Amino acid sequence: MFKRRPLQSKSEVWMRNIAMGFLILYMTIFLIIPVVIVIAGSFHQWNPLNETYKWIGIDNYIRMFSYPTFWQSMANTVIFCAVVVIFRVLLGLAIAYALNSKMMRHKTLFRTIFYMPTVTPLVAVAYVWKIMYNPQFGLIDNIFGLDINWLFDSKFALIALIAMTVWKDFGYAVILFLSGLMSLPSDCYESAGIDGANAWQTFRYITLPLLKPTMLFVVVTSIISYLQAYVPVLVMTEGGPGTSTYLSSYLVYDQAFKQYNFGFASAISLFILVLTAIFTVISFRVTGAQES
Amino acid sequence: MKRILSLFLVLTLLFSLAGCAKGKETAAASEGVTDTQADKGLEIMGENVKYDPNRLVNGGEPITIDWWIWASEELFRSIADAYEEIHPNVTINIINNPWDGYFTKLPLALQRGEEGPTLFNVHNSYENLVLNYMEPYDIDTKELTADYPSAASHIMDGSIYYADYGLSTGMIYYNKDLWKEAGLTDNDIPATWEDFIEVAQKLTEYDENGRMVRAGFNYNNYFYSLALGLNYQFGDNLFSADGRTCLADSDGMKQAVSFLTGLYEEYHIGDKDFGTDCEQSFYQEQSAMVFVWGFFVGNLKDNAPDLEYGTFELPTRDGGTPYAYYRYNGESTPGINRNATDEQKEVAQDFMRFFFANDEVQIALSQDGGLIPARTSLMDSEELKDTPIVKTIGDHIDRYAWPGAMPSTVENNMKIATEDILYNGKDVDDALKTAADTISIDLANIDFTSSESLYTYYEE
Numbered sequence: 001m002f003k004r005r006p007l008q009s010k011s012e013v014w015m016r017n018i019a020m021g022f023l024i025l026y027m028t029i030f031l032i033i034p035v036v037i038v039i040a041g042s043f044h045q046w047n048p049l050n051e052t053y054k055w056i057g058i059d060n061y062i063r064m065f066s067y068p069t070f071w072q073s074m075a076n077t078v079i080f081c082a083v084v085v086i087f088r089v090l091l092g093l094a095i096a097y098a099l100n101s102k103m104m105r106h107k108t109l110f111r112t113i114f115y116m117p118t119v120t121p122l123v124a125v126a127y128v129w130k131i132m133y134n135p136q137f138g139l140i141d142n143i144f145g146l147d148i149n150w151l152f153d154s155k156f157a158l159i160a161l162i163a164m165t166v167w168k169d170f171g172y173a174v175i176l177f178l179s180g181l182m183s184l185p186s187d188c189y190e191s192a193g194i195d196g197a198n199a200w201q202t203f204r205y206i207t208l209p210l211l212k213p214t215m216l217f218v219v220v221t222s223i224i225s226y227l228q229a230y231v232p233v234l235v236m237t238e239g240g241p242g243t244s245t246y247l248s249s250y251l252v253y254d255q256a257f258k259q260y261n262f263g264f265a266s267a268i269s270l271f272i273l274v275l276t277a278i279f280t281v282i283s284f285r286v287t288g289a290q291e292s
Numbered sequence: 293m294k295r296i297l298s299l300f301l302v303l304t305l306l307f308s309l310a311g312c313a314k315g316k317e318t319a320a321a322s323e324g325v326t327d328t329q330a331d332k333g334l335e336i337m338g339e340n341v342k343y344d345p346n347r348l349v350n351g352g353e354p355i356t357i358d359w360w361i362w363a364s365e366e367l368f369r370s371i372a373d374a375y376e377e378i379h380p381n382v383t384i385n386i387i388n389n390p391w392d393g394y395f396t397k398l399p400l401a402l403q404r405g406e407e408g409p410t411l412f413n414v415h416n417s418y419e420n421l422v423l424n425y426m427e428p429y430d431i432d433t434k435e436l437t438a439d440y441p442s443a444a445s446h447i448m449d450g451s452i453y454y455a456d457y458g459l460s461t462g463m464i465y466y467n468k469d470l471w472k473e474a475g476l477t478d479n480d481i482p483a484t485w486e487d488f489i490e491v492a493q494k495l496t497e498y499d500e501n502g503r504m505v506r507a508g509f510n511y512n513n514y515f516y517s518l519a520l521g522l523n524y525q526f527g528d529n530l531f532s533a534d535g536r537t538c539l540a541d542s543d544g545m546k547q548a549v550s551f552l553t554g555l556y557e558e559y560h561i562g563d564k565d566f567g568t569d570c571e572q573s574f575y576q577e578q579s580a581m582v583f584v585w586g587f588f589v590g591n592l593k594d595n596a597p598d599l600e601y602g603t604f605e606l607p608t609r610d611g612g613t614p615y616a617y618y619r620y621n622g623e624s625t626p627g628i629n630r631n632a633t634d635e636q637k638e639v640a641q642d643f644m645r646f647f648f649a650n651d652e653v654q655i656a657l658s659q660d661g662g663l664i665p666a667r668t669s670l671m672d673s674e675e676l677k678d679t680p681i682v683k684t685i686g687d688h689i690d691r692y693a694w695p696g697a698m699p700s701t702v703e704n705n706m707k708i709a710t711e712d713i714l715y716n717g718k719d720v721d722d723a724l725k726t727a728a729d730t731i732s733i734d735l736a737n738i739d740f741t742s743s744e745s746l747y748t749y750y751e752e
Contacts, residue, residue, distance in 0.1 A: 049400065050399065136567065153715065241716055243708055244716060257396055258704065260421065261734070
């Protein structure tokens with residue numbers, strides 16, 4: 001059992017109190033107060049720009065559940081989240097595994113190349129991809145000899161957003177998996193070698209289980225960030241064609257900052273908050289159960 | 293070392309705070325000079341709204357005001373410069389904000405009272421967000437409406453908080469070189485939609501594989517904009533008689549939308565996937581004709597200065613005068629911050645009188661924005677009578693309806709509906725019904741009544 005170490009001196013106590021004080025103040029101002037305001041706002045017809053604030057009970061929630069665009073945006077968000085997370089993990093793990101191999105040369109160069117999209121501003125990347133998707137002069141149709149209006153065809157628009165997001169973000173997973181792989185104990189691999197395990201068996205029964213904490217971190221942080229994704233939609237499709245690429249966070253942005261229905265947007269935000277919390281708990285539970 | 297570092301950090305913090313305080317002080321003080329000469333020997337401007345430049349504002353003491361805009365910085369700067377030349381004690385800071393987010397930032401800035409801008413540009417679709425913070429003009433409404441007839445529709449409780457300095461609407465822009473290349477002349481300018489289709493077919497080109505290489509007509513990203521107003525040609529208004537309900541799913545609107553989709557699907561004079569941005573496509577000479585509002589004149593000047601283009605009015609179904617060709621909207625005059633200081637408001641009121649009375653200001657505004665001047669007496673001026681919009685539409689602007697300062701929900705939801713129809717293959721009736729229902733919910737929360745019933749030919 002972890003035993004608490006008594007604080008050494010008065011100055012240490014002061015230091016702790018100051019640090020905790022700032023942290024509590026920060027969390028109160030930037031987290032607790034906004035969440036309370038959003039909870040209260042979700043029960044009001046609320047537009048802070050013309051100072052409208054009228055109690056309407058649960059009307060915003062009733063409207064939310066009967067609003068077709070809400071359900072479409074939730075379905076899009078689940079698809080977007082699931083596909084991007086799967087590709088991010090698979091690509092990230094595969095490339096990290098390759099980069100960690102003893103046969104691999106110029107590791108630093110490849111690490112830099114793969115990480116470069118991650119550090120490039122998202123808005124800039126989204127604009128470049130928007131041009132690449134243009135059906136008349138875009139790179140993608142011209143290179144592959146296709147005739148697809150990527151961002152204006154509801155069959156392809158969400159796929160186009162997913163492809164851009166995977167390209168932009170897989171480097172983050174590469175770096176995390178690589179650091180995870182580099183920290184794995186070598187004696188496990190030596191034992192496996194002595195026991196005659198082949199490459200696949202080593203990966204399946206040693207590498208993968210040992211990488212589980214990294215995997216959990218990548219999956220959970222990805223889910224949280226993709227439930228909040230709206231910049232690619234804003235830049236590339238504005239939710240269109242029609243509402244076919246609305247993601248839940250873009251719907252919040254649209255309702256709050258384009259339609260000025262802050263109360264309705266607050267209700268949707270709270271729903272997303274609860275959903276994110278549920279996903280996170282499930283992820284922890286699943287991994288925890290597997291570990292035990 | 294630690295002490296030196298701590299001292300450095302504390303000093304940095306203090307300098308930063310001092311820097312902020314200084315900035316605030318600078319904003320409050322003025323960069324102008326004291327003006328002691330009231331009578332400058334200048335002529336009194338204006339017809340009914342008059343402006344006497346031979347008097348001092350703010351007693352000639354230096355004063356600074358901020359003016360928020362979202363576009364045309366050079367133009368508004370030149371107007372401010374002309375005023376500052378008369379009143380050297382006044383400094384007008386032009387603050388150009390991007391359009392995206394302008395109407396989120398502006399009300400919040402105005403809530404800060406005198407720290408907000410004294411003058412700010414207004415778009416009438418966001419009237420409900422800023423009206424609470426606006427001071428009415430200190431100008432007699434009769435004088436103002438005598439010069440600017442459309443100002444009558446902006447009278448609220450006997451006062452005018454903002455009016456129109458120009459009227460804008462949509463037109464067909466055509467590429468003159470491509471027109472000539474297709475063997476067309478000025479006599480081919482179509483009066484009916486039937487003629488229009490014939491002309492557009494001559495301008496449309498395909499390659500050997502049957503792929504479109506030039507669209508005869510392109511309305512892609514302005515489908516919703518064209519549909520919202522074409523309903524008049526198909527027999528229905530945009531709003532109900534009481535002005536509270538948007539008739540986005542009326543029979544007239546359904547027919548207008550079906551007609552427009554038919555131009556692509558039945559007559560193949562354009563394509564939803566060819567030139568998704570019709571303005572860009574026109575610059576690149578990939579679309580021979582496009583439908584855009586008057587502001588496109590300015591965009592063409594900046595982005596395709598060498599492109600030879602002409603304009604013509606929207607055709608009609610039988611070539612005769614319709615109930616209304618289409619709709620128009622006004623470009624709004626700046627608003628005055630109700631919570632500015634008395635001195636700032638005095639300057640702003642004086643500036644607005646100058647703004648309304650000065651011919652050169654009004655002419656420059658109409659030329660730059662591709663507008664019909666709201667000050668009707670300027671319509672025949674040498675500078676404006678040959679501008680594309682005045683030449684094309686000026687004679688019968690009375691046959692364009694103004695549905696009122698439509699809240700943004702109308703355009704936003706019509707955009708969704710028309711994209712659903714064009715790109716997602718959604719049924720016209722279903723898409724327009726969804727739009728009408730959503731607009732109704734939004735309008736119920738807004739104090740809006742359409743001005744459509746004020747249209748001259750409303751009873752027809």
